[in-house]
Amino acid sequence: MLKINNLQASVEGKEILKGINLEVKAGEVHAIMGPNGSGKSTLASVLAGREEYEVDGGSVEYQGKDLLELAPEERARAGIFLAFQYPVEIPGVSTTNFLKTAVNQVREARGLKALDAVSFLKEMKEKMKLVDIDQSLLSRALNEGFSGGEKKRNEIFQMAMLEPKLSILDETDSGLDIDALKIVADGVNKLKSPETATIVVTHYQRLLDYIVPDFVHVLYKGKIVKSGDKSLALELEEKGYDWIKEEVATA
Amino acid sequence: MSEVTNIENTLLSNFNTWLEEHFPQNSGLKKLKLEQSERFVNLGIPARKSEAYKYTNIQRILSKNFDFSVANEAPAWTKAECHGQFYDVDANHLVFINGQFVEDYSKISSSSSELIIRLLDDKTFEEHTEVKDLLGKTRNIDQDAFASLNLSYFNQGLYLNVPKNADSRDVYVYHFVDAEAAQAVIFPLILVQSETGSRLKIYEKTFTKGENNILSINLFEAKVLDNAELRYSKLQNQVNNYYTIDGIYASQHKDSRFYTNTFSFKAGAIRNNIYINIEGQNSEAHMNGLYQIAGTTHVDNNTSVDHLVPNCFSNELYKGIVDENARGVFNGKIYVRPDAQKTNAFQSNNNILLTDTATVNTKPQLEIWADDVKCSHGCTTGQLDEEAIFYLRSRGVGKKEAKAMLLNAFAKEALAELKSDLLKEEIENIILNKLS
Numbered sequence: 001m002l003k004i005n006n007l008q009a010s011v012e013g014k015e016i017l018k019g020i021n022l023e024v025k026a027g028e029v030h031a032i033m034g035p036n037g038s039g040k041s042t043l044a045s046v047l048a049g050r051e052e053y054e055v056d057g058g059s060v061e062y063q064g065k066d067l068l069e070l071a072p073e074e075r076a077r078a079g080i081f082l083a084f085q086y087p088v089e090i091p092g093v094s095t096t097n098f099l100k101t102a103v104n105q106v107r108e109a110r111g112l113k114a115l116d117a118v119s120f121l122k123e124m125k126e127k128m129k130l131v132d133i134d135q136s137l138l139s140r141a142l143n144e145g146f147s148g149g150e151k152k153r154n155e156i157f158q159m160a161m162l163e164p165k166l167s168i169l170d171e172t173d174s175g176l177d178i179d180a181l182k183i184v185a186d187g188v189n190k191l192k193s194p195e196t197a198t199i200v201v202t203h204y205q206r207l208l209d210y211i212v213p214d215f216v217h218v219l220y221k222g223k224i225v226k227s228g229d230k231s232l233a234l235e236l237e238e239k240g241y242d243w244i245k246e247e248v249a250t251a
Numbered sequence: 252m253s254e255v256t257n258i259e260n261t262l263l264s265n266f267n268t269w270l271e272e273h274f275p276q277n278s279g280l281k282k283l284k285l286e287q288s289e290r291f292v293n294l295g296i297p298a299r300k301s302e303a304y305k306y307t308n309i310q311r312i313l314s315k316n317f318d319f320s321v322a323n324e325a326p327a328w329t330k331a332e333c334h335g336q337f338y339d340v341d342a343n344h345l346v347f348i349n350g351q352f353v354e355d356y357s358k359i360s361s362s363s364s365e366l367i368i369r370l371l372d373d374k375t376f377e378e379h380t381e382v383k384d385l386l387g388k389t390r391n392i393d394q395d396a397f398a399s400l401n402l403s404y405f406n407q408g409l410y411l412n413v414p415k416n417a418d419s420r421d422v423y424v425y426h427f428v429d430a431e432a433a434q435a436v437i438f439p440l441i442l443v444q445s446e447t448g449s450r451l452k453i454y455e456k457t458f459t460k461g462e463n464n465i466l467s468i469n470l471f472e473a474k475v476l477d478n479a480e481l482r483y484s485k486l487q488n489q490v491n492n493y494y495t496i497d498g499i500y501a502s503q504h505k506d507s508r509f510y511t512n513t514f515s516f517k518a519g520a521i522r523n524n525i526y527i528n529i530e531g532q533n534s535e536a537h538m539n540g541l542y543q544i545a546g547t548t549h550v551d552n553n554t555s556v557d558h559l560v561p562n563c564f565s566n567e568l569y570k571g572i573v574d575e576n577a578r579g580v581f582n583g584k585i586y587v588r589p590d591a592q593k594t595n596a597f598q599s600n601n602n603i604l605l606t607d608t609a610t611v612n613t614k615p616q617l618e619i620w621a622d623d624v625k626c627s628h629g630c631t632t633g634q635l636d637e638e639a640i641f642y643l644r645s646r647g648v649g650k651k652e653a654k655a656m657l658l659n660a661f662a663k664e665a666l667a668e669l670k671s672d673l674l675k676e677e678i679e680n681i682i683l684n685k686l687s
Contacts, residue, residue: 049645072641072644073648088642090639090657098648101648162646
């Protein structure tokens with residue numbers, strides 16, 4: 001589904017990704033871990049098409065297409081979803097209204113008929129249950145004054161509505177207490193299928209207790225320096241990142 | 252000799268002849284008009300160094316675009332054309348053609364117990380003392396050259412009287428201007444007296460035809476008596492050859508409410524002069540405005556609220572979206588006189604610039620003599636939030652739709668006091684369609 005080959009990227013002239021190689025197949029869950037500043041969020045942003053990141057080299061192939069050619073909305077319509085680390089507060093725009101436009105533009109691109117008000121509401125009610133989110137929250141301005149947990153649940157709710165092929169969760173666990181973490185992880189798990197893939201970007205192992213990865217990659221100084229299965233995450237939890245740094249230094 | 256003196260002289264060169272032709276010998280209106288024309292000459296068209304017109308070079312706009320020695324042609328709007336533009340709503344639809352109220356083209360649905368609608372001519376002026384007491388008498392109006400010019404030249408104005416305790420059906424005023432054969436210079440006048448306890452909403456809109464330049468010197472003068480409510484909303488969405496100077500003057504008596512809403516989208520230049528005098532206790536004044544402009548459109552909102560008595564409230568909110576080479580100007584004056592204790596007066600002007608070449612000049616001006624008051628003002632100018640645009644796009648929303656969503660959200664607050672759903676929807680569509 002996704003093939004990242006020697007990807008290099010920078011922001012404001014500062015080199016951050018220095019040659020990432022990663023392949024993600026349908027049905028898989030990949031965790032990207034690493035110390036602060038290693039480039040985890042940059043990787044997520046580049047995949048979603050954030051414009052302030054400059055791609056300096058390498059390629060990203062998504063479902064056989066050159067992903068880097070596409071505008072952010074085209075990527076979303078093609079099935080890529082980024083759950084933001086810091087969801088943006090947008091005063092005056094309600095989740096319901098914005099999502100109706102978003103869902104219908106995505107459906108149109110996928111050759112589906114637009115949902116009318118009734119079927120949209122029905123769809124919404126179903127997906128709301130997944131993350132235990134209240135309708136009154138959704139008729140309020142998007143993320144404005146939401147708690148950390150409400151913002152993250154809203155991200156997963158939007159993900160459920162947009163039915164992506166490849167979901168990228170950027171530090172979705174940050175700022176969540178254990179109950180909210182469980183709800184969010186539970187929502188993500190229910191949305192998993194053999195046709196979809198998930199990339200979980202996280203600093204800590206605890207989210208991976210709930211969203212169990214097939215592969216764990218450690219990103220350090222803009223490169224994947226180690227890959228393994230879920231036991232690697234447990235090892236990192238126990239020993240921290242220093243031993244990885246030492247391994248890289250002596251290599 | 253400056254070109255300005257030329258404009259004033261040219262403007263008034265045929266004034267006496269015109270006056271003789273249109274008004275009888277001992278006419279009271281004629282006397283008023285003579286006084287006003289003298290006042291106009293004394294005040295003069297504001298010079299470039301005039302503080303109140305600092306960012307709107309009105310002399311240049313007038314001299315560059317108009318030849319005041321040319322007489323107006325007879326306008327050609329048919330009744331059917333006019334009726335075709337009426338909103339489909341049970342209301343009073345009042346027609347002005349080239350600045351003159353035409354009762355025959357209008358559709359009036361209110362009975363006189365709900366709303367009295369009169370042609371403002373010599374007869375009305377003579378027979379109704381309240382008209383004599385109001386016309387050209389509102390505080391501060393004598394400082395405005397363009398108000399004097401309107402009062403000198405208006406002919407066949409409109410007088411609305413909302414009877415005591417009447418809750419009137421709405422009024423829609425449609426201006427039709429014909430500039431097909433030659434330029435048009437027009438002087439529409441609306442005078443309103445809201446009697447005690449009455450309520451009225453007025454909406455105003457302009458239609459033009461022809462490529463020649465149009466200058467509209469408007470005047471709206473109102474007295475809102477005890478416990479009455481008056482709402483006046485205006486849509487300014489014209490063509491590039493349309494120039495307008497709109498005077499809105501109101502005096503408020505005790506327990507009254509007065510609202511103005513101006514929505515400015517397109518014209519060569521728009522200058523709104525809004526002066527509200529709060530003369531009775533426990534009154535409320537609201538001034539809201541939205542301007543979304545592109546091309547080289549110039550919009551200047553010059554507003555003033557004068558708190559003369561205690562225990563009143565005023566709120567002013569202007570929002571601007573400025574694109575391409577357009578310019579938005581905002582000047583908000585709040586006066587709180589020594590007696591006006593316990594005044595609450597608030598003002599804000601927020602702008603979004605969509606290009607590097609768009610300009611906004613904003614200036615709050617608070618003069619407070621009373622010591623027990625709450626006043627605040629704030630101005631902001633910024634760009635659209637790029638992070639918010641990316642967020643919406645990352646959900647599959649196109650770039651243009653994402654921008655429109657954010658702009659509608661930004662503008663929404665300025666539309667809050669607009670009570671017509673028809674107009675609100677029309678304005679929301681204008682906002683979306685203006686985005687390239």
